[in-house]
Amino acid sequence: MLDLKPEVFREHFNSRHFVLHHELTGHPLFELPRLIELARDTAAKRPDDLYYDAGVTDLNERWGTSRCEFPVDETIRRIENAGAFIILKRAESDPAYAGLLQRCISDLLQISGRELERKMRRREVILFITSPRRITTYHIDSETNFLLQVHGEKDISIFSKFDREVLPEEEIERFWCEDNNAAIYKPELQHHADVVRLVPGNGVHIPVNAPHWVQNDNNISVSVSINYHSWDSEYAHLYCANYFLRRKLGLKPTPPARSPWLDFLKRPVGAALLKYKDRRHGPVRKR
Numbered sequence: 542m543l544d545l546k547p548e549v550f551r552e553h554f555n556s557r558h559f560v561l562h563h564e565l566t567g568h569p570l571f572e573l574p575r576l577i578e579l580a581r582d583t584a585a586k587r588p589d590d591l592y593y594d595a596g597v598t599d600l601n602e603r604w605g606t607s608r609c610e611f612p613v614d615e616t617i618r619r620i621e622n623a624g625a626f627i628i629l630k631r632a633e634s635d636p637a638y639a640g641l642l643q644r645c646i647s648d649l650l651q652i653s654g655r656e657l658e659r660k661m662r663r664r665e666v667i668l669f670i671t672s673p674r675r676i677t678t679y680h681i682d683s684e685t686n687f688l689l690q691v692h693g694e695k696d697i698s699i700f701s702k703f704d705r706e707v708l709p710e711e712e713i714e715r716f717w718c719e720d721n722n723a724a725i726y727k728p729e730l731q732h733h734a735d736v737v738r739l740v741p742g743n744g745v746h747i748p749v750n751a752p753h754w755v756q757n758d759n760n761i762s763v764s765v766s767i768n769y770h771s772w773d774s775e776y777a778h779l780y781c782a783n784y785f786l787r788r789k790l791g792l793k794p795t796p797p798a799r800s801p802w803l804d805f806l807k808r809p810v811g812a813a814l815l816k817y818k819d820r821r822h823g824p825v826r827k828r
């Protein structure tokens with residue numbers, strides 16, 4: 542399913558984006574009638590796994606502020622003119638997509654080595670259906686992602702997750718601890734991005750927290766995300782500890798991965814803070 546080059550993978554996985562190829566193009570699971578069926582099913586049985594909006598043109602618009610006037614199956618039927626962006630999460634709840642996920646993850650583990658499996662908390666298939674010319678707003682994600690293009694062509698602007706002009710520590714801390722929309726697009730830094738052309742048959746690996754936004758061409762686009770979430774101990778705990786140190790105590794905390802002993806001390810503190818926040822306000826639901 543996934544054509545991953547061992548040397549590229551070894552050098553860049555989860556630190557820098559890279560292009561890969563896949564075999565999902567032409568698969569009946571990604572034709573519109575099948576996607577309408579999946580969308581209807583998602584809306585009926587798992588409404589929290591469905592997101593769609595229409596008419597968004599501002600790269601900094603917060604997710605969830607624009608809504609569609611039609612039900613999701615009708616929106617897909619009208620996709621040509623709807624200005625819509627539709628996300629079907631946890632598609633692997635349907636056994637057909639679960640089989641596909643398993644094959645993709647097995648390709649990934651073959652290249653990475655089985656030890657990667659220990660970091661995986663949840664594996665997921667997400668489907669994106671996009672109207673012609675629609676943008677996907679600027680954001681960062683909490684999952685390690687392989688975004689595979691199946692129908693249509695589009696450009697994705699991807700920034701380095703290590704570029705602290707584009708993505709300051711404060712924004713990452715807020716993202717993990719408080720706000721999904723914490724990453725702010727800075728138009729004057731657009732030239733820091735790599736623009737990757739997505740066409741049917743290729744895809745791009747997007748590392749955790751690498752900022753990105755997408756401009757669809759004048760065509761309907763269908764993309765598939767094969768992704769996994771890591772255990773909170775890998776990112777969320779440390780960033781939540783730093784969020785607390787900065788926001789509540791006015792300190793300038795050392796970023797994660799600079800000092801192993803500081804990370805060792807902060808991890809349980811971050812875990813306790815996250816637990817306390819979740820209990821009081823509910824968990825920050827990541828995209």
Ligand SMILES: [Fe+2]
Pocket residue numbers: 680681682753
């Ligand atoms: Fe994303």
